Amino acid sequence: MYAVFKRELFSLLNSLMAYITIGVFLLATGLLLWFFPDSSIPDYGYAELGSFFNLVPFLFIFLIPAISMRAFAEERREGTYMLLAIRPLTELQIILAKYLACLSLVVVALLPTLVYYFSVYKLGSPAGNIDSAVVAGSYVGLLLLGSAFVSVGILASSLAKNQVVAFALAAFICFLVYMGLDAAAKIFSMQWIEGLLNGLSVNEHYQSISRGVIDTRDLVYFFSFNVFFLAWTSFVLKGRKW
Known part of the structure:
Protein backbone atom coordinates (compact mmCIF):
# COMPACT_ATOMS: atom_id res chain seq x y z
CA MET A 1 0.00 0.00 0.00
CA ALA A 18 -1.27 20.01 -9.65
CA TYR A 19 1.06 23.02 -9.50
CA ILE A 20 -1.24 25.11 -11.68
CA THR A 21 -4.23 24.21 -9.52
CA ILE A 22 -2.45 24.99 -6.25
CA GLY A 23 -1.00 28.20 -7.73
CA VAL A 24 -4.45 29.39 -8.82
CA PHE A 25 -5.81 28.50 -5.37
CA LEU A 26 -3.14 30.52 -3.55
CA LEU A 27 -3.41 33.42 -5.99
CA ALA A 28 -7.19 33.56 -5.60
CA THR A 29 -7.08 33.48 -1.80
CA GLY A 30 -4.29 36.08 -1.72
CA LEU A 31 -6.12 38.51 -3.99
CA LEU A 32 -9.46 38.09 -2.25
CA LEU A 33 -8.01 38.47 1.25
CA TRP A 34 -5.62 41.36 0.69
CA PHE A 35 -6.62 43.31 -2.44
CA PHE A 36 -10.31 43.02 -3.30
CA PRO A 37 -12.24 45.62 -1.27
CA ASP A 38 -15.30 43.48 -0.50
CA SER A 39 -13.28 40.75 1.22
CA SER A 40 -9.99 42.48 2.08
CA ILE A 41 -8.77 41.94 5.64
CA PRO A 42 -7.12 45.41 5.92
CA ASP A 43 -10.36 47.10 4.81
CA TYR A 44 -12.42 44.93 7.17
CA GLY A 45 -10.45 46.26 10.14
CA TYR A 46 -10.69 43.21 12.40
CA ALA A 47 -7.95 40.70 13.22
CA GLU A 48 -9.72 37.57 12.08
CA LEU A 49 -9.72 35.17 9.12
CA ARG A 70 -6.86 11.41 -12.51
CA ALA A 71 -6.79 8.90 -9.61
CA PHE A 72 -8.62 6.11 -11.45
CA ALA A 73 -9.73 7.81 -14.69
CA GLU A 74 -6.13 8.04 -15.90
CA GLU A 75 -5.47 4.41 -14.92
CA ARG A 76 -8.51 3.26 -16.88
CA ARG A 77 -7.69 5.38 -19.93
CA GLU A 78 -4.12 4.11 -20.12
CA GLY A 79 -5.07 0.56 -19.11
CA THR A 80 -2.61 0.52 -16.19
CA TYR A 81 -5.15 -0.26 -13.50
CA MET A 82 -4.84 -3.97 -14.24
CA LEU A 83 -1.18 -3.74 -13.20
CA LEU A 84 -2.40 -2.60 -9.78
CA ALA A 85 -5.21 -5.14 -9.68
CA ILE A 86 -2.84 -8.09 -10.08
CA ARG A 87 -0.67 -6.99 -7.18
CA PRO A 88 -1.24 -8.57 -3.75
CA LEU A 89 -3.39 -5.61 -2.73
CA THR A 90 -7.07 -5.32 -2.04
CA GLU A 91 -9.26 -2.69 -3.72
CA LEU A 92 -9.53 -0.95 -0.36
CA GLN A 93 -5.75 -0.65 0.00
CA ILE A 94 -5.45 0.82 -3.50
CA ILE A 95 -8.28 3.26 -2.79
CA LEU A 96 -6.78 4.33 0.53
CA ALA A 97 -3.35 4.85 -1.05
CA LYS A 98 -4.79 7.14 -3.72
CA TYR A 99 -7.05 8.87 -1.19
CA LEU A 100 -4.15 9.62 1.17
CA ALA A 101 -1.96 10.84 -1.71
CA CYS A 102 -4.63 13.32 -2.85
CA LEU A 103 -5.27 14.41 0.73
CA SER A 104 -1.53 14.99 1.23
CA LEU A 105 -1.54 17.35 -1.73
CA VAL A 106 -4.48 19.24 -0.22
CA VAL A 107 -2.39 19.67 2.95
CA VAL A 108 0.49 20.95 0.81
CA ALA A 109 -1.88 23.52 -0.71
CA LEU A 110 -3.05 24.68 2.73
CA LEU A 111 0.36 25.00 4.37
CA PRO A 112 1.33 28.28 2.60
CA THR A 113 -1.92 29.87 3.80
CA LEU A 114 -0.54 29.84 7.35
CA VAL A 115 1.25 33.01 6.23
CA TYR A 116 -2.15 34.73 6.38
CA TYR A 117 -2.54 33.78 10.04
CA PHE A 118 0.94 35.03 10.99
CA SER A 119 0.37 38.24 9.01
CA VAL A 120 -2.89 39.00 10.80
CA TYR A 121 -1.26 37.98 14.09
CA LYS A 122 1.46 40.61 13.60
CA LEU A 123 -0.85 43.27 12.16
CA GLY A 124 -3.27 43.07 15.07
CA SER A 125 -3.46 45.94 17.54
CA PRO A 126 -1.92 44.88 19.85
CA ALA A 127 0.10 42.17 18.09
CA GLY A 128 -1.43 38.76 18.67
CA ASN A 129 -4.98 40.12 18.94
CA ILE A 130 -6.53 37.16 17.10
CA ASP A 131 -8.53 34.21 18.37
CA SER A 132 -6.03 31.43 17.65
CA ALA A 133 -8.39 28.72 18.94
CA VAL A 134 -10.98 29.63 16.31
CA VAL A 135 -8.30 29.66 13.61
CA ALA A 136 -7.03 26.24 14.71
CA GLY A 137 -10.58 24.85 14.75
CA SER A 138 -11.23 26.31 11.30
CA TYR A 139 -8.10 24.67 9.89
CA VAL A 140 -9.23 21.35 11.36
CA GLY A 141 -12.57 21.97 9.66
CA LEU A 142 -10.82 22.63 6.35
CA LEU A 143 -8.85 19.38 6.63
CA LEU A 144 -12.02 17.42 7.36
CA LEU A 145 -13.83 19.19 4.53
CA GLY A 146 -10.91 18.47 2.21
CA SER A 147 -10.94 14.80 3.19
CA ALA A 148 -14.68 14.60 2.42
CA PHE A 149 -14.25 16.23 -0.99
CA VAL A 150 -11.29 13.95 -1.78
CA SER A 151 -13.45 10.88 -1.10
CA VAL A 152 -16.03 12.31 -3.52
CA GLY A 153 -13.33 12.96 -6.11
CA ILE A 154 -11.98 9.41 -5.79
CA LEU A 155 -15.47 8.01 -6.39
CA ALA A 156 -16.05 10.27 -9.41
CA SER A 157 -12.69 9.22 -10.87
CA SER A 158 -13.62 5.54 -10.48
CA LEU A 159 -16.92 6.09 -12.29
CA ALA A 160 -15.51 7.99 -15.28
CA LYS A 161 -12.93 7.07 -17.87
CA ASN A 162 -12.32 10.67 -18.87
CA GLN A 163 -10.62 13.09 -16.47
CA VAL A 164 -12.80 16.02 -17.52
CA VAL A 165 -15.95 14.01 -16.83
CA ALA A 166 -14.51 12.93 -13.46
CA PHE A 167 -13.76 16.58 -12.61
CA ALA A 168 -17.24 17.78 -13.57
CA LEU A 169 -18.96 14.95 -11.69
CA ALA A 170 -16.89 15.48 -8.54
CA ALA A 171 -17.41 19.25 -8.60
CA PHE A 172 -21.16 18.78 -8.98
CA ILE A 173 -21.40 16.31 -6.09
CA CYS A 174 -19.20 18.51 -3.86
CA PHE A 175 -21.41 21.51 -4.58
CA LEU A 176 -24.52 19.42 -3.95
CA VAL A 177 -23.44 18.11 -0.54
CA TYR A 178 -22.01 21.48 0.51
CA MET A 179 -24.66 23.93 -0.69
CA GLY A 180 -27.46 21.89 -2.24
CA LEU A 181 -28.65 20.26 0.98
CA ASP A 182 -28.73 23.63 2.76
CA ALA A 183 -30.79 25.12 -0.07
CA ALA A 184 -33.14 22.12 -0.06
CA ALA A 185 -33.63 22.43 3.72
CA LYS A 186 -34.98 25.96 3.27
CA ILE A 187 -37.61 24.76 0.81
CA PHE A 188 -39.37 22.35 3.15
CA SER A 189 -41.63 23.78 5.82
CA MET A 190 -41.65 20.58 7.89
CA GLN A 191 -39.12 20.95 10.68
CA TRP A 192 -38.04 17.29 10.77
CA ILE A 193 -37.14 17.31 7.07
CA GLU A 194 -35.24 20.56 7.47
CA GLY A 195 -33.37 19.12 10.46
CA LEU A 196 -32.56 15.93 8.53
CA LEU A 197 -31.18 17.82 5.51
CA ASN A 198 -29.16 20.15 7.73
CA GLY A 199 -27.79 17.15 9.57
CA LEU A 200 -26.63 15.65 6.26
CA SER A 201 -25.16 18.93 5.00
CA VAL A 202 -21.36 19.15 4.91
CA ASN A 203 -21.58 22.92 5.35
CA GLU A 204 -23.50 22.57 8.62
CA HIS A 205 -20.79 20.42 10.20
CA TYR A 206 -17.96 22.48 8.73
CA GLN A 207 -19.40 25.67 10.19
CA SER A 208 -19.82 23.93 13.54
CA ILE A 209 -16.12 23.00 13.72
CA SER A 210 -15.07 26.44 12.42
CA ARG A 211 -16.44 28.03 15.59
CA GLY A 212 -13.45 26.58 17.42
CA VAL A 213 -15.34 23.81 19.21
CA ILE A 214 -14.62 20.28 17.95
CA ASP A 215 -17.73 18.19 18.57
CA THR A 216 -17.54 14.39 18.35
CA ARG A 217 -20.76 14.43 16.31
CA ASP A 218 -19.01 16.43 13.60
CA LEU A 219 -16.01 14.08 13.65
CA VAL A 220 -18.30 11.05 13.37
CA TYR A 221 -20.14 12.72 10.49
CA PHE A 222 -16.99 13.35 8.44
CA PHE A 223 -15.64 9.88 9.22
CA SER A 224 -18.93 8.30 8.10
CA PHE A 225 -19.00 10.50 4.99
CA ASN A 226 -15.53 9.33 3.95
CA VAL A 227 -16.30 5.68 4.70
CA PHE A 228 -19.50 5.86 2.64
CA PHE A 229 -17.89 7.29 -0.50
CA LEU A 230 -14.74 5.14 -0.27
CA ALA A 231 -16.88 2.02 0.24
CA TRP A 232 -18.92 3.04 -2.80
CA THR A 233 -15.68 3.37 -4.77
CA SER A 234 -14.65 -0.11 -3.65
CA PHE A 235 -18.02 -1.46 -4.76
CA VAL A 236 -17.57 0.15 -8.21
CA LEU A 237 -14.07 -1.28 -8.65
CA LYS A 238 -15.09 -4.75 -7.51
CA GLY A 239 -18.04 -4.71 -9.88
CA ARG A 240 -15.83 -3.72 -12.79
CA LYS A 241 -13.24 -6.34 -11.88
CA TRP A 242 -15.94 -9.00 -11.75
Whole structure:
Protein backbone atom coordinates (compact mmCIF):
# COMPACT_ATOMS: atom_id res chain seq x y z
CA MET A 1 0.00 0.00 0.00
CA TYR A 2 2.84 2.39 0.85
CA ALA A 3 4.40 1.81 -2.56
CA VAL A 4 1.14 2.76 -4.30
CA PHE A 5 0.78 5.82 -2.04
CA LYS A 6 4.34 6.95 -2.81
CA ARG A 7 3.89 6.33 -6.52
CA GLU A 8 0.62 8.28 -6.58
CA LEU A 9 2.00 11.16 -4.51
CA PHE A 10 5.12 11.50 -6.67
CA SER A 11 2.93 11.34 -9.75
CA LEU A 12 0.83 14.22 -8.42
CA LEU A 13 3.89 16.23 -7.41
CA ASN A 14 5.36 15.76 -10.88
CA SER A 15 2.12 16.85 -12.54
CA LEU A 16 1.99 20.35 -13.99
CA MET A 17 -1.78 20.37 -13.41
CA ALA A 18 -1.27 20.01 -9.65
CA TYR A 19 1.06 23.02 -9.50
CA ILE A 20 -1.24 25.11 -11.68
CA THR A 21 -4.23 24.21 -9.52
CA ILE A 22 -2.45 24.99 -6.25
CA GLY A 23 -1.00 28.20 -7.73
CA VAL A 24 -4.45 29.39 -8.82
CA PHE A 25 -5.81 28.50 -5.37
CA LEU A 26 -3.14 30.52 -3.55
CA LEU A 27 -3.41 33.42 -5.99
CA ALA A 28 -7.19 33.56 -5.60
CA THR A 29 -7.08 33.48 -1.80
CA GLY A 30 -4.29 36.08 -1.72
CA LEU A 31 -6.12 38.51 -3.99
CA LEU A 32 -9.46 38.09 -2.25
CA LEU A 33 -8.01 38.47 1.25
CA TRP A 34 -5.62 41.36 0.69
CA PHE A 35 -6.62 43.31 -2.44
CA PHE A 36 -10.31 43.02 -3.30
CA PRO A 37 -12.24 45.62 -1.27
CA ASP A 38 -15.30 43.48 -0.50
CA SER A 39 -13.28 40.75 1.22
CA SER A 40 -9.99 42.48 2.08
CA ILE A 41 -8.77 41.94 5.64
CA PRO A 42 -7.12 45.41 5.92
CA ASP A 43 -10.36 47.10 4.81
CA TYR A 44 -12.42 44.93 7.17
CA GLY A 45 -10.45 46.26 10.14
CA TYR A 46 -10.69 43.21 12.40
CA ALA A 47 -7.95 40.70 13.22
CA GLU A 48 -9.72 37.57 12.08
CA LEU A 49 -9.72 35.17 9.12
CA GLY A 50 -13.43 34.52 8.79
CA SER A 51 -13.51 35.63 5.16
CA PHE A 52 -10.72 33.18 4.34
CA PHE A 53 -12.47 30.20 5.92
CA ASN A 54 -15.75 31.14 4.22
CA LEU A 55 -14.02 31.42 0.85
CA VAL A 56 -11.86 28.27 0.80
CA PRO A 57 -14.74 25.72 0.69
CA PHE A 58 -15.93 27.21 -2.61
CA LEU A 59 -12.40 27.03 -4.01
CA PHE A 60 -12.13 23.45 -2.73
CA ILE A 61 -15.14 22.53 -4.88
CA PHE A 62 -12.88 23.07 -7.92
CA LEU A 63 -9.41 22.51 -6.45
CA ILE A 64 -9.95 19.01 -5.05
CA PRO A 65 -11.74 17.52 -8.10
CA ALA A 66 -8.85 18.84 -10.20
CA ILE A 67 -6.38 17.01 -7.94
CA SER A 68 -8.32 13.74 -7.67
CA MET A 69 -9.76 13.48 -11.18
CA ARG A 70 -6.86 11.41 -12.51
CA ALA A 71 -6.79 8.90 -9.61
CA PHE A 72 -8.62 6.11 -11.45
CA ALA A 73 -9.73 7.81 -14.69
CA GLU A 74 -6.13 8.04 -15.90
CA GLU A 75 -5.47 4.41 -14.92
CA ARG A 76 -8.51 3.26 -16.88
CA ARG A 77 -7.69 5.38 -19.93
CA GLU A 78 -4.12 4.11 -20.12
CA GLY A 79 -5.07 0.56 -19.11
CA THR A 80 -2.61 0.52 -16.19
CA TYR A 81 -5.15 -0.26 -13.50
CA MET A 82 -4.84 -3.97 -14.24
CA LEU A 83 -1.18 -3.74 -13.20
CA LEU A 84 -2.40 -2.60 -9.78
CA ALA A 85 -5.21 -5.14 -9.68
CA ILE A 86 -2.84 -8.09 -10.08
CA ARG A 87 -0.67 -6.99 -7.18
CA PRO A 88 -1.24 -8.57 -3.75
CA LEU A 89 -3.39 -5.61 -2.73
CA THR A 90 -7.07 -5.32 -2.04
CA GLU A 91 -9.26 -2.69 -3.72
CA LEU A 92 -9.53 -0.95 -0.36
CA GLN A 93 -5.75 -0.65 0.00
CA ILE A 94 -5.45 0.82 -3.50
CA ILE A 95 -8.28 3.26 -2.79
CA LEU A 96 -6.78 4.33 0.53
CA ALA A 97 -3.35 4.85 -1.05
CA LYS A 98 -4.79 7.14 -3.72
CA TYR A 99 -7.05 8.87 -1.19
CA LEU A 100 -4.15 9.62 1.17
CA ALA A 101 -1.96 10.84 -1.71
CA CYS A 102 -4.63 13.32 -2.85
CA LEU A 103 -5.27 14.41 0.73
CA SER A 104 -1.53 14.99 1.23
CA LEU A 105 -1.54 17.35 -1.73
CA VAL A 106 -4.48 19.24 -0.22
CA VAL A 107 -2.39 19.67 2.95
CA VAL A 108 0.49 20.95 0.81
CA ALA A 109 -1.88 23.52 -0.71
CA LEU A 110 -3.05 24.68 2.73
CA LEU A 111 0.36 25.00 4.37
CA PRO A 112 1.33 28.28 2.60
CA THR A 113 -1.92 29.87 3.80
CA LEU A 114 -0.54 29.84 7.35
CA VAL A 115 1.25 33.01 6.23
CA TYR A 116 -2.15 34.73 6.38
CA TYR A 117 -2.54 33.78 10.04
CA PHE A 118 0.94 35.03 10.99
CA SER A 119 0.37 38.24 9.01
CA VAL A 120 -2.89 39.00 10.80
CA TYR A 121 -1.26 37.98 14.09
CA LYS A 122 1.46 40.61 13.60
CA LEU A 123 -0.85 43.27 12.16
CA GLY A 124 -3.27 43.07 15.07
CA SER A 125 -3.46 45.94 17.54
CA PRO A 126 -1.92 44.88 19.85
CA ALA A 127 0.10 42.17 18.09
CA GLY A 128 -1.43 38.76 18.67
CA ASN A 129 -4.98 40.12 18.94
CA ILE A 130 -6.53 37.16 17.10
CA ASP A 131 -8.53 34.21 18.37
CA SER A 132 -6.03 31.43 17.65
CA ALA A 133 -8.39 28.72 18.94
CA VAL A 134 -10.98 29.63 16.31
CA VAL A 135 -8.30 29.66 13.61
CA ALA A 136 -7.03 26.24 14.71
CA GLY A 137 -10.58 24.85 14.75
CA SER A 138 -11.23 26.31 11.30
CA TYR A 139 -8.10 24.67 9.89
CA VAL A 140 -9.23 21.35 11.36
CA GLY A 141 -12.57 21.97 9.66
CA LEU A 142 -10.82 22.63 6.35
CA LEU A 143 -8.85 19.38 6.63
CA LEU A 144 -12.02 17.42 7.36
CA LEU A 145 -13.83 19.19 4.53
CA GLY A 146 -10.91 18.47 2.21
CA SER A 147 -10.94 14.80 3.19
CA ALA A 148 -14.68 14.60 2.42
CA PHE A 149 -14.25 16.23 -0.99
CA VAL A 150 -11.29 13.95 -1.78
CA SER A 151 -13.45 10.88 -1.10
CA VAL A 152 -16.03 12.31 -3.52
CA GLY A 153 -13.33 12.96 -6.11
CA ILE A 154 -11.98 9.41 -5.79
CA LEU A 155 -15.47 8.01 -6.39
CA ALA A 156 -16.05 10.27 -9.41
CA SER A 157 -12.69 9.22 -10.87
CA SER A 158 -13.62 5.54 -10.48
CA LEU A 159 -16.92 6.09 -12.29
CA ALA A 160 -15.51 7.99 -15.28
CA LYS A 161 -12.93 7.07 -17.87
CA ASN A 162 -12.32 10.67 -18.87
CA GLN A 163 -10.62 13.09 -16.47
CA VAL A 164 -12.80 16.02 -17.52
CA VAL A 165 -15.95 14.01 -16.83
CA ALA A 166 -14.51 12.93 -13.46
CA PHE A 167 -13.76 16.58 -12.61
CA ALA A 168 -17.24 17.78 -13.57
CA LEU A 169 -18.96 14.95 -11.69
CA ALA A 170 -16.89 15.48 -8.54
CA ALA A 171 -17.41 19.25 -8.60
CA PHE A 172 -21.16 18.78 -8.98
CA ILE A 173 -21.40 16.31 -6.09
CA CYS A 174 -19.20 18.51 -3.86
CA PHE A 175 -21.41 21.51 -4.58
CA LEU A 176 -24.52 19.42 -3.95
CA VAL A 177 -23.44 18.11 -0.54
CA TYR A 178 -22.01 21.48 0.51
CA MET A 179 -24.66 23.93 -0.69
CA GLY A 180 -27.46 21.89 -2.24
CA LEU A 181 -28.65 20.26 0.98
CA ASP A 182 -28.73 23.63 2.76
CA ALA A 183 -30.79 25.12 -0.07
CA ALA A 184 -33.14 22.12 -0.06
CA ALA A 185 -33.63 22.43 3.72
CA LYS A 186 -34.98 25.96 3.27
CA ILE A 187 -37.61 24.76 0.81
CA PHE A 188 -39.37 22.35 3.15
CA SER A 189 -41.63 23.78 5.82
CA MET A 190 -41.65 20.58 7.89
CA GLN A 191 -39.12 20.95 10.68
CA TRP A 192 -38.04 17.29 10.77
CA ILE A 193 -37.14 17.31 7.07
CA GLU A 194 -35.24 20.56 7.47
CA GLY A 195 -33.37 19.12 10.46
CA LEU A 196 -32.56 15.93 8.53
CA LEU A 197 -31.18 17.82 5.51
CA ASN A 198 -29.16 20.15 7.73
CA GLY A 199 -27.79 17.15 9.57
CA LEU A 200 -26.63 15.65 6.26
CA SER A 201 -25.16 18.93 5.00
CA VAL A 202 -21.36 19.15 4.91
CA ASN A 203 -21.58 22.92 5.35
CA GLU A 204 -23.50 22.57 8.62
CA HIS A 205 -20.79 20.42 10.20
CA TYR A 206 -17.96 22.48 8.73
CA GLN A 207 -19.40 25.67 10.19
CA SER A 208 -19.82 23.93 13.54
CA ILE A 209 -16.12 23.00 13.72
CA SER A 210 -15.07 26.44 12.42
CA ARG A 211 -16.44 28.03 15.59
CA GLY A 212 -13.45 26.58 17.42
CA VAL A 213 -15.34 23.81 19.21
CA ILE A 214 -14.62 20.28 17.95
CA ASP A 215 -17.73 18.19 18.57
CA THR A 216 -17.54 14.39 18.35
CA ARG A 217 -20.76 14.43 16.31
CA ASP A 218 -19.01 16.43 13.60
CA LEU A 219 -16.01 14.08 13.65
CA VAL A 220 -18.30 11.05 13.37
CA TYR A 221 -20.14 12.72 10.49
CA PHE A 222 -16.99 13.35 8.44
CA PHE A 223 -15.64 9.88 9.22
CA SER A 224 -18.93 8.30 8.10
CA PHE A 225 -19.00 10.50 4.99
CA ASN A 226 -15.53 9.33 3.95
CA VAL A 227 -16.30 5.68 4.70
CA PHE A 228 -19.50 5.86 2.64
CA PHE A 229 -17.89 7.29 -0.50
CA LEU A 230 -14.74 5.14 -0.27
CA ALA A 231 -16.88 2.02 0.24
CA TRP A 232 -18.92 3.04 -2.80
CA THR A 233 -15.68 3.37 -4.77
CA SER A 234 -14.65 -0.11 -3.65
CA PHE A 235 -18.02 -1.46 -4.76
CA VAL A 236 -17.57 0.15 -8.21
CA LEU A 237 -14.07 -1.28 -8.65
CA LYS A 238 -15.09 -4.75 -7.51
CA GLY A 239 -18.04 -4.71 -9.88
CA ARG A 240 -15.83 -3.72 -12.79
CA LYS A 241 -13.24 -6.34 -11.88
CA TRP A 242 -15.94 -9.00 -11.75
